[in-house]
Amino acid sequence: MKFSDFICEKAIRAQLGADNKRDVIDELVDSLLEAGEISADEKADIIAAIMKREELGSTGIGRGVAVPHTKHAGVGKLVGTVGVSVAGVDFNSLDGEKVQLFFLLISPPDRPGDHLRALENISKQLRGETFCRFLKQSRTAEDIRQLLEEADASQFSG
């Protein structure tokens, strides 16, 4: 699975303004709402579900990366967005580090395989030092969009 299969380009956010976990999730879910991927009346429910998942254990998986996510019937297919925080956000990460890179995913309840393949793609790309560093240095949504496109074309492999 490629980034282009699940990342909504219009929802990409560089320079996130939020400085805590709840607000950063709110900001990212808002980005999907503004992009038309979810409806306004589902927003609160989606945020609550993502926060509930975080209570089971932080999705801050280390290296300054978090993958907040939930299943929700409001989406017909896996949708996601990317956000970058310049300062980093305290996300109770597994390694204790602040999180700069966020990949927020919402998947239909009956498609666990797609979620798994999205995680596989994100983790494979983020293991590459170059991709990870460039993403953290991105300051515009266009920078991020280009990086994802290059990653999809395997520009950072090896």
Place this chain on the structure above:
Amino acid sequence: MSSTAITRTVVVRNPNGLHARPADMLVREANRHQSEIMLEKDGIRADCKSILSLLTLGAACGTEMSLIAEGADAEQAAAMIVELFENGFHELE
């Protein structure tokens, strides 16, 4: 130093596969042991002490993998991890 490599076959039993939460559980268990613990799927190895590494496997329900533990406490480590897989990471109904 004498160390023995132990190999076991594990199968992903929980319907959602090896997603973030089971991977986190696996890392926590692996970190309780000194041994090097790897999972191998289709010739690709992942380090059980790294969640990012484990997620690259994209192991869905039904996936069969080799668990390789090497070190002084390899036997014990392998047994605990095999149990996690058998219990479906506590996600089985």
